Amino acid sequence: MSPPPPTAAGLPATPPAPAPHLLSDPPSDPGRDPGSEPHAVRLTGLGKSFARPGSAETPVLEGIDLTVPAGGFTCLIGASGCGKSTLLHLIAGLAEPSTGTVEVAGGHAALMFQEAALFPWLSAGRNIELALRLRGLRGRAERRAEAERLLTLVRLDGAHSRPVHELSGGMRQRVALARALAQQSSVLLMDEPFAALDAITRDVLHEELVRLWEQTGCAVVFVTHNVREAVRLGREVVLLSSRPGRIAGRWTVPVPQPRRIEDAEVAGLAAKITERLREEISRHGRA
Amino acid sequence: MAAPDTVLVEAGLDALEARPRAQRGLPVRLREHGLPPLLGLALVLAVWQAVWAAGIEPDWVLPSPVEVGESLVGAANHGQVWPSVGQSVLRGVLGFAVSVAAGTVLGLLVGRLRPLRLAVGPVLAGLQNLPSVAWVPPAVMFFGVTPAALYSVVLLGAIPSIALGLVSGLDQVPPLFLLVGRNLGARRLASVRHVLLPAALAGYVAGLKQGWAFAWRSLMAAEIIAVSPALGPGLGRLLKQAQDAGDMRLAFCAIALILVVGIVVNMLVFTPLERRVLRARGLATPTR
């Protein structure tokens, strides 16, 4: 079962570019250091604390320095509650950092949530059309056509008018992915998007995600607490410690895509990272 | 095109979870939604007839359903009943429409502005508990026995329910949806229009339904108490006339009409509206 050729998924009938980009090029950033490679996300000294009534501020994230290159695929792992979702919210601009800075190429990152965050009062296609409309795409017919195209891209042809509650969990996450792609950001943030799916459906969606990532050329930041999933997908895996969340380890995945979750190299690296994660959790347990 | 085995795998495991669409014909729906209420009505009439036949109460206290039906027909022939129904329904619909406009604005403001909520929320909840018939005397003192007095009682009865329904709908909007909306690029007004209001619609519709019930009740209370030939006909006035004339048949006839208007409005407007809203969100079972 090899991934299908990238041209098969209903891209627009424009002349084929060497690497088909769905996305507009990220605008060049004149403030960047000369000579550094183009980045999709750059976090410097990033920290976040939440005020708790009646007690001191508890730092959730502290001193995060992280760069995701343009077109990169970075997986973030860490124990539950270590601040992974908070980090994505900071990148997406849904929360303000307490310290440090967030730079995102193009100024906006699309976020796909763990839960079924589709609007239940809209059909699958209308959910995508709303994203297009809020992006500023005028013209009903145009939005409709673009939504159909995105649905085809995630292999849900003909699902436009289906109510969200009629779809299976895997189909819903495909719609959510299509809605995120509709935002045309050069950065796609994914917060444990496949955690609630069965293993085989998840496997299929891993393949789809890698295919779309290669097609669109956007950078992906993928949060999971499943180490194997991280190694299966990412070019780079970043481990976050708990309380406060800091970067506790980074690994580059040397295996080229397409990989499979059962590959020996994937399993080997995953075992190594899992050991570090265990240490991290037990260190926190003792503290 | 997906690789065939991918489709198979997906179809085998996850697709079974997808719910097929239920398509039901009109005869089936009529039987399911039309028959039970008719059976219920028949049961009530049968019990009524049986109690009357048992002769527990004299005829002038408890007339038989047949007699009431006959007197309804008789009253209609006298031209008394239909103008009353028409006038009351018109007042109810008009008063309700104004209440919807006012209650919606009030609900949005109270639901979204914290200071206003702290100030006005308890008052609204209190108003909802107050029987709106209590407003009739001050309304009559203020406006005289005029339509304005009737309408003000209707508004005071209906607006709190509509506003509070919207507030509770807004309270139940999952914060996740607001975050999604922000990430999709919905700013203030767009967020209200595309996320907040649709997400709060179920609570809002429940508030509208209750608001109509309160509007209709308040109107009847006002019409019974504030009687004047200048006001013209009305179902409440008909009831009052029945009492003055000691005409139990006419009283039952008026009550039946008040009930029928309430039921018909619910069946034609609110039940379908509620069903549509719930079903679109996957909240109603297919049989509802």
Ligand SMILES: Nc1ncnc2c1ncn2[C@@H]1O[C@H](COP(=O)(O)OP(=O)(O)O)[C@@H](O)[C@H]1O
């Ligand atoms: N809005 C908030 N207010 C207070 N504490 C929060 C808030 N959001 C998250 N937290 C806390 O921050 C920590 C990290 O949360 P989160 O980012 O959701 O973790 P993860 O996604 O890694 O499981 C948790 O301990 C949580 O209680």
Ligand SMILES: [Mg+2]
């Ligand atoms: Mg999380």
